[in-house]
Amino acid sequence: MKNRIHKRKLKKQFFPNILTILNMFLGFIAIGLIMKGEYYNAGILVLFAGLMDIFDGKMARILGISSKFGLEFDSLADTVSFCVVPSVLVYTLYVDGLSPLLGVIFSFIPLLFGTIRLAKYNLEAATDVPKNYFIGLSTPIATVTLCAYMLFNNQIGGADQYGDPRTALVLVVILGVLMVSPIHFPKAPLITFKSGLTNSLLLITFIFCALALVIWKGFVLLPICMTYIIWNIGLWMIRSHHQSLKARHLEETNLMGD
Numbered sequence: 001m002k003n004r005i006h007k008r009k010l011k012k013q014f015f016p017n018i019l020t021i022l023n024m025f026l027g028f029i030a031i032g033l034i035m036k037g038e039y040y041n042a043g044i045l046v047l048f049a050g051l052m053d054i055f056d057g058k059m060a061r062i063l064g065i066s067s068k069f070g071l072e073f074d075s076l077a078d079t080v081s082f083c084v085v086p087s088v089l090v091y092t093l094y095v096d097g098l099s100p101l102l103g104v105i106f107s108f109i110p111l112l113f114g115t116i117r118l119a120k121y122n123l124e125a126a127t128d129v130p131k132n133y134f135i136g137l138s139t140p141i142a143t144v145t146l147c148a149y150m151l152f153n154n155q156i157g158g159a160d161q162y163g164d165p166r167t168a169l170v171l172v173v174i175l176g177v178l179m180v181s182p183i184h185f186p187k188a189p190l191i192t193f194k195s196g197l198t199n200s201l202l203l204i205t206f207i208f209c210a211l212a213l214v215i216w217k218g219f220v221l222l223p224i225c226m227t228y229i230i231w232n233i234g235l236w237m238i239r240s241h242h243q244s245l246k247a248r249h250l251e252e253t254n255l256m257g258d
Helices: 002-035 039-063 068-093 100-127 140-158 166-178 197-216 218-257
Strands: 133-134 183-185
Touching: 002 039, 002 068, 002 133, 039 068, 039 140, 068 133, 068 140, 068 166, 100 133, 100 140, 133 166, 140 218, 183 218
Parallel strands: none
Antiparallel strands: 133 183
16 A cells, blocks of 8 residues: 555656656756757746746646655756856856956856855755745746846847846846845745635736737746736835834834833
């Protein structure tokens, strides 16, 4: 009986792990395309890798087979697709004209901060109860935002136009800092309309954004990414301000009581 249950569990684990493997494979192919100068195609593959990353976790939860192996394997795949890929992209596309040392430092930022972010996430996932938000910008969103900048400028400027390197490097630094920040960013919504109004609204928004992305690609992807980031930074600042006011009010009340 136990062997039968174990076999069923292994069969179920096969499906999300296939998506994780596809995530890693797309990242690997994207690296090859970047080295060949096919930046636009590499950016598109990164978007598909991001979708694989969303759905492997969702599928594991739907099937009820979340495991430590799946968590670690997913993080290793994310390291390839959302840490190594953006570092290679920055090095090949945006550091020309800088000294070799500066070029390496800027290129290393996505890999360094991305792996720190993934390590922190694994520690939080192992010790905390599940949350509907990330602490710090997720590595897929950071990489997709950088690719969105590249795709947006390529669609506007035409062939061989991928955006101003100075702006891209500033964006790289900001995204790196956000990945290790304490700011809360919401996760992708559950794929169901039975988890409350908030999740349903998020799911509808997610579907519309996905459809718009298919039609307009970079034209809509960059505004979506920037809105997601700026909106949640703003919410975090407002919450932090309210919490500090409450703490100050509580402290003043205690002093008056003394």
